[in-house]
Amino acid sequence: MLTRDRMRTDIAAMIHEAPEDIGGDDNLIDLGLDSMRAMNLLVQWNEAGLGLDFSEFAERLTLNAWWAIIDRSQSRA
Template sequence: MSLTLEQMRQDLAKILLEDPADIHDDDNLIDLGLDSMRAMTLASRWQTAGATLDFSEMAAKPTLGAWWAMISG
C-alpha cells in the first residue's frame, strides 16, 4: 500500500480547504466540515491506493487517527 498517514492528512486538508498542520489525528473531521460525500470521495481515493476502508466505520469514528488505525492495523 502506498498510502501514508501524511498523505491522508494532505488529502483531507485539500478537500477541507485547511492547512495540513491544522488537522490533528484526534480532531473530529465532521466538526472541521467533512460531509458524507467528501468522505466517500476520500475513501474511494484511498481504496484505489490500496487501503481497505469501510465507510460505515469511517462515519462512526471520524478522526484521522481512527482511520489510519483501520488502514494500518
C-alpha cells in the same frame, strides 16, 4: 501504500485547510468534512488498492481513528 501524512494532506485538501491544522483527535465533521467528501476520499484510497469500508470510518471521525483503520488494512495486505 498510504501514509498518515498523505492521508492528512488528502483530508486537508478536501476541506480547504492546511494539513498542520488537522489534529489527530479533531472531529473531521467539525472541520468541514461531510459524508460526500469522506466517501470521495475512501474511493480515492480504495483506487490505490485498499479495501476500505465506509461504515468503519463513519463510526469514529478523527484522523487517529482513520489512520488506525488504514494501518490495519495495509498490514493485512
